[in-house]
Structure formats: C-alpha cells, structure tokens
Amino acid sequence: MTKLSRRRFLQSSAAVAAGSVALPFAGLAQDDAILVGGLHDLSGGLDTSGIPMSQIFELALKEINDTGGLLGRQVKPVIYDPQSNMSLYSQYATQLALKDKVAVVHGGITSASRETIRPIFHRFKTLYFYNTLYEGGVCDRNEITLGTTPAQTVEKLIPYVMNLWGKKVYTVAADYNYGHITAAWFKRYVEENGGEVVETEFFPLDVTQFGSTIAKIQAAAPDIVLSAMVGTGHFGFYRQWAAAGMKSRIPMASTTFGAGGSEPIIMTPEEGDGIITSFGYYPTIDTPANIAWKEKIAAAYPSNTPVLSELAEVTWEGVMIWADAVREAGTLDREPILEVLESGKTYDMPAGKVSIDPLTHHAIRDVYIADLKDHEFIIKEKYEQVPPADTQMVCNLEEDPDANVHHEISLN
C-alpha cells in the first residue's frame, strides 16, 4: 500500500525534478544496468575497514557480470564515500534510496552508521545488507545482517581459553556500546564456565596511554586478559602491554583484535603473537573455496590487495546471497527477494556454510578460533552453524514483521 503511493510520489516528483533548476546532485545515467549501492568509508578514520570492503564489493559485482549478469541485465555499483561522517551517511542513504533508486544497498560499518541509515532504508523500502560484525540486536525485516554477533564468537572463545589458561579473568573494553555489550557477554560466559571476572575496565576511544591499567592488571594478577578494545587509540594497549613484558606472563584473548584486519599487520610479531581471537572468517581458512577466492582477489587487485577480514569476506557473501535471491525470485522487487532469503537456504561461502535465520535475518554461520603468529591467524578450532543466540532473544520477525528497532540486549 505504502509502496504504491511512494512509487507514484517518486514518479511525479522525478518528472518535476527533470524540469527543475539544475541541482548539483545529478543522478547516474539511466541505462539498463541494475544499480547496487555501496556505502563504505573510503577516507577518514574508518577507511582501514571501508576500503577493503568496497574493493570486495566491486569485485563481487564484477563477478556477477562475468557470469552472465542478473535477470539478463548487468549490475552496476553506485559507490559513495561517507568519509567517516554520519551526516554524509544519512545523505547518501537518502540519495541511494530516492535518487538513484538502487535495488539494494550494502554497507555501513560502525553501529552508529548503521543506525543512521537503517531507518532510512526501512522507510523508503530499499533492501539493505549490513555486512559487519556488531553487538547484535537489530530487528528489522528490511535488513540482512551477515556478520557475527558477540554470542556467536564469545560463547566459543571463552571456554576455549579458560580450558587453556585458567579461570580468573580481567576484561578491558572500549567505552561504547559494542565494548559494553561484549564485556557483558564475556562476564556471562566466564561465569557459566565456572570462572570469575575480577575487573572490567572501559576506555574512551581516544585514550592512548595504558601504563596505569597495565600496572593495575599486574596487581590483580589474572589468568587471562580479555580485550574488547577498538580503534586506533587502543592499538597502544597491545604495544604497551608487550613493552611491559606482560605478553609472556598473562595471555590475552579478544573478539575485536583484527576485526577490520589491520591490527595483525600493524602489530609486530613480538606484540601480536599468541593473542587468541574468534571470528566468522580468517584468510587462513584452508578450504578450496577460500583459496580460490583469495586467488581471485589477488588477480583482481595485484598491486593493492585488500586486507582480508570478516568484514571483507562477509561483504562478498552479502552481494552473492543477494544475487542468488534475485535469480531465484526472478525479480528485483523487495518482497519476493525477502521471501527467498527467509526460506532457510544454505550458501557455500569462502568462510564456510552460511544460512539466514528467518526469525532475525541474522546469519547462522561457522565460527573459528585462531591464534596469531607472524601476522597470520593459525586456525585452532571450527564450530559449525552457530546461531545468533543474542539477537534471537529479542527479535522474532515472523511475529512482528514490521519491527524497526535496534534492541539493547541486556544480560542482567
């Protein structure tokens, strides 16, 4: 119903716009290609994650074109650079939905950026794929979320490292939602496994000195340090931790270290080796699918090969799963595509098997545990088909298909 009126509205307003004063926001030439929106930060503080995601996004579209296109048409990327700036996110989202009328949008990195654009796509009924790991809790039928959430990774990581190292845990985390929620999951699983969190400390994102914290950790003498530190300021933590000679004394595990792929490169082996992490994808996954995928990327970007991480791989999944759904639905209309996506299909991806939980529109996927050595993650363990248990606690899209919220998952 709303769809119809919106269409009519857009048609009439587009006709008016065509005759209006030439505005600086001219859309792309309307040829026959299917337009696909990509919204990743290509400059500014988030570009370490955004550039690889955008490269993979383009490559995935190219792959679709090389294998015959979609519905007999080519696909064409519409890429905007929000420059790590939330107000540009909201403008480009509006532009993609209203002006370019793209078939789908992939993108958004931080939760803040997602919560800026998600309501816009919901409102204008533009299908949206969020291809990033995040704190969980989005309940919106219009959004497909393929990255891991804390329940998926933390649940596996905690018992693994507690078995290895001991029961007394000290948590350091970034002082924002992701850090807080991850820390809460740390605490829950540590306690479920019979351990104890002696202290949880939060750090604003711009803190760069960690000397006093490192001293405090030494005073508390835990068996394990769990880190949910995020961002460039917090790189200093790992560096100063190693400098204080702590690496050989207290082992560390994290579900954020290397999330965007850059920490394992920036940290030297003396600093990074031995940190155990858990994600939904590692470049070192030893399957033919992943090896072939990496070769494809190296061939497409010989000089500026993107740093591969869960973010980049999941972006590939997003585009491919969308394309598959379009083929099966035989149309670009949102409703039939969503129905295909909700049918519980399983997809073979470089990261392993991925399927979409129809109740939450989050991914049920394989989760890995890996140990960093010499800039590379050595995979230690693989858990198949882990459900997004956290989001499942708060979201049921079958009962409430019009939901349009980001739940704060509370563990208390």
Add this chain to the structure above:
Amino acid sequence: MDYTIIVVIEILRAISWLVLLAAGLGIIFGMMRVINFAHGEFLMLGGYTVIMSTKAGVNIWFAMLVLAPLCVGLFGVLVERLVIRFLYGRILDSLLATWGLSLLMIGGVTLIFGNTVEGVSTPLGAVDIGAYSIPAYNFVLIFFAALFMVAIWGVMKFTRAGLIARATMQNPAMAEALGIRTTWVYMATFGIGSAVTGLAGGLLAPLTGVVPTMGVNFVGQSFITVITGGASMIAGTLSASTLLGSISQGMTILTGPVYGDAALLLAALVLLRLLPQGITGRIFTRSL
C-alpha cells in the same frame, strides 16, 4: 611499596608525555601566535618517518632521534614558506589553513604509505620493580622530556640565536629595526617547532599504533597544555604538564581513564578562570 614506585613513575611518564606533546606546539604558538591545527599530523609524520625508515633497515634510535625531527622539520619549513608566512598576525586564518593542512596530510599519507603499515615494537624490553614490570622505554620518555626542556632553555638563554628569537618574540618591529630578518627567524622557529614535534612523534611511535588518523587523539591534550601554560615556552609547558599530568594520571589510577581525562579538562578550566593568561601570565612571568 613497589606499587607506590610504579605510581610515581607512571605520573612522571604522564608528565613527560604532555611535555613531549606540547613542546613543539608551545614553541610555535608561544613565539609566533600561530595555532597549528595540524600539530597531531606533524606527530603522525614523525611516527611514519620512524616506521618507514626502520622498515628500510635504519637503526630505530637513529630514526627516532635524527630522521624524524629532520624530516618533519624540513616539512615544517616548507609549510611555513608556502602557507604560514602569509598568515602571520591572522591567528584564525592560520587555524583554518592548518586545518586544511591536517586533512591534506591525513589523506596524503594514506595515499602514499597506506593506512596499515607494520609498526615498530617498543625497544629496550621491560624492567622489574618489585612484583611489577614496566617498559624500560618509560625512562627514555622521561629522560628526553627533561632533555628537551633543558636544551630549549639553554639555547634561548645562552646562545645568540636564542637572543635573536627572544628579541623577535618581544618586539618584532624593534628587532627588525636592529637588522634582524624577522621572516627568517619565523621560518627557523616554525622549522624548529616542527622538528621538536617530529621528534616527539618519533618517540611516540613505539607506544601507539601509527596510522594516518592518529593525530586527533593527541591534539586536544597538546593545546590545552600549551594554553594553560601561557606565554612562556619552558616554564609554561613545564608547569602545565606537571599540574595536568599529575592530576589526570592520579585520577586515572584512582578511578579510571574516563575521569582522568575529565579531571585534566576540569583542572585546565579552573586554572584558566583563575589565571586567564595561563599559568605564566601571572606566576613565573619573567621566565622563558
């Protein structure tokens, strides 16, 4: 007991950190009344110099102590000649221009070096103090902060260059009348200020992740320290760093990093209300 020693060292290190951050900015602001908003990016450039040259096989100490100040100093001279010299006496225009410069540098470094480059780990390893172990590098920081202050003081007080600089700072017109080329003095000052910032950036490189956008994490602290200190370069930087560093680090140790930062800002606010010209506007007014 050993925890007390750790706390004292941590506070000293926090003070040195502020001294290092603020010294270069203090020189430029104190002498020329130019607000260098790209200060954080000058630090970043120093950090990148260290990373890139150690990667190329240069000794890390040589990179930190010689190459970083040299490169950033030269870059500073270039910036002064191309941009800043047109903006003397226009404090805000200099702010706007250096804001542009900071964006340009972030983007430029990303383009040239990329934003994910392997850093350098902290040299020297750890030192045990009682049951605790801390980076030996902390002492390097403290040493260089002290050395900075003494060196600047010595140069300003006892050399002819220092005399000329002080004269230009106090009364540029008179200095010019006495045959001093004030434009050269400004150029040199900006270059030296940049070099000091580059050195600081080099020294910080093994402690933080060096990425193009790292500057933003430091610029606020640097400014507040410089302005709270007031017009005198050495006494100002030193007194402000000591005061703010111990307050914020004390709070950090007692409560946590959030309140440490807030305490630093609050202390700066109260100080400026009581001493509107900065600490050295009222106390130590005759010092350098």
Add this chain to the structure above:
Amino acid sequence: MEKPVAKDPGFYIMVLIGLLIMFGAPIWFDLFAIMQVTQYVVLSVYALSLAYIWGFGGILSFGQSCFFGLGAYTFAVSSINIGETTFPFILSFVLPAAFGAALGYFMFYGRLSDVYLGVVTMVVTLIFWKIINHTAGPEYSIGDARLGGFNGIPSIPILNMPGDPDAWLDPAQMFKFFMFLLIVVYIGLRVLIASDFGRVSVGIRENETRSSLLGYDVRRHKVIIFAIGSGIAGMAGAMWATYQTFIDPNAFSLEMSAKALIWVMAGGVGTLAGPILGVILLQWLSLKLGTLQFLNNFVILGAILMVLVLALPRGLVPSVKHWALTGWEMFRRRERAAPPAKEVTSDV
C-alpha cells in the same frame, strides 16, 4: 558602518531570496533535493549563531558545537520523554541560552579574552564530548531516553504540529518551517545588529576599552550576545536532531565547532549572508566529493581549504563585494575622474 536595515537593499534581496526558496523549492525540487536543502538550512542557522557572536560581538568561540550539541540532546531527550515536540523545541533554545549565559558570566566576568576565551570554550566542549561519549551503559538514561554514548540516540521524533503529536511534518513542511526559522533568525539578527544594542556591541568589538570608558557595561553586553548566539546554536541543534532523527556525540565534536568557524571565515566574518554561502558551498563540496572516486577526499578538501584562506583572506562575500566595488569604481573613473574605492565593511 552598519546601515539601518530598512535602507539596505541587500537585506530585502536576502529576505526575498529566502521567501522565494521557502515557497518555491517544494514545487520545483523532488523529495531528495528538498532534504538536501533542508540540511543546508539547518546548518545555516548554526553558522549564523557564530557569525553573530563573532562578527558583531567580537567573541571568538571555539566551542559553538557545545551549544549545538546541547540543543540537540535537549530536544532528543525531552521529546522522547514527552512524546511531543513543541515544548522540547522551545526548551532547546532556552536551555543552551541559559547555559551560554552562565558560561559567559564565568568567562567575561573573569576577564578572559582573545585566544584564552577560545580555549575555554573548546575545553568546555571537550568535556561535554567526553561525558556524552561515556554514556554507553544502560545506567545512563534520562526518563525513557537512553543517551547511548558513542552510538548516540536513534529514533528521535520528527517535529509535529503544536498540540497534535500525531501530525508529523512531512519533509516539505519541515523544510518550509526550517526555512521560515532561518529567515526569522536572519531578520532578527539584522534588526538586532542595527539597534542601539547592536551598535554598542560593534563598538565593543572595535575597541573594548573605549566602549567601557564611554560607560557601557562591556561584560554584561558580551554575556547577552553570547547567550543569544548559544540559544540560536541550540535551536539549530534541535533542528539537526529532528531532521536526522538521530544524534550522536559528533554534535559536540571539535570538528563541528571548527566547521562553524570555517563556514563563517570562508563566507566572511562580519556578514550574515557570507556564512550561509559558506555552508552551502563547503557542504555541497564534501557531498559531491564523496560521490567521486578520485584520489582521497581528505586531500582535496584540505587543499581547497588552504587555497581558500590564501586566495580569499577576507572571505567570499566581502571579497566579491570588494571586487565589485573596485570594478565599479574603475568603470566610473573611466567616465570621470573619481577617488579610488574605499574599504567597505560589509554588512550584508
């Protein structure tokens, strides 16, 4: 010199253009363009707040975003709690204005001036920014509104008709209302600047000592100017919050403060039209750059800013005005010998 408003053709032209856009834009432009222009309108109000206190009161604030953010969060928290937007909108003017008055009292009666004033405003802004960034945990909520820390507050209500919480403004109505507010702020400031009060404040800007020797209470005057600017910035913040239906701590960021400075400086200090132009030009530029894949956007934006400072030191509007006058004088001189063009303090 400040001309009486009623005799300045520039004033009427500006108001006319404003009215034209207000009523014309919804007819000519599509929904998307309207939403873009709405953004420029909101940020123009914000730029005017600084243009006024800086250009006509001589108060240089590095912390204008403090009031912008305060207004935005005031609106967000109160409208989420009340479920209606009229009172929150008014509150988002009153509260920042009151805070501005308090901070102004603290600063001006403490005889802070020059750069130090700038830094105090900056430090206050940083404190706000730190605190609001620290509110991620669930314990930080005011009534029904979670402050949300770094991620900000989502789902802020859209403005509604006074008294009828269900009558939301659609984008075109919201645009008209905001445009109306911009025109009101513009006229209000022009009238204020031309009033006795405004002439005294310009006098203070030019020479503080002389003004106080003439018997004007400089400090009280400055506090009032500062409070007015703060209130306007707060209102702009509320407009921003409801326009985006979302607000995060970036509203309090140094970047947001610096942007206001840049718009005013690029457009021309001591004008009101200039900052509006500055907003449109620079915001459009950064939007446009993001749609191109060329070099790195920070490089281009940075280079443009530097060139702007060096090439147009007085800002856009005064420079253009100066060129126009010089050109006119040269043209006239060719007709008959005339004195060379004088420097004109712009007051558009």
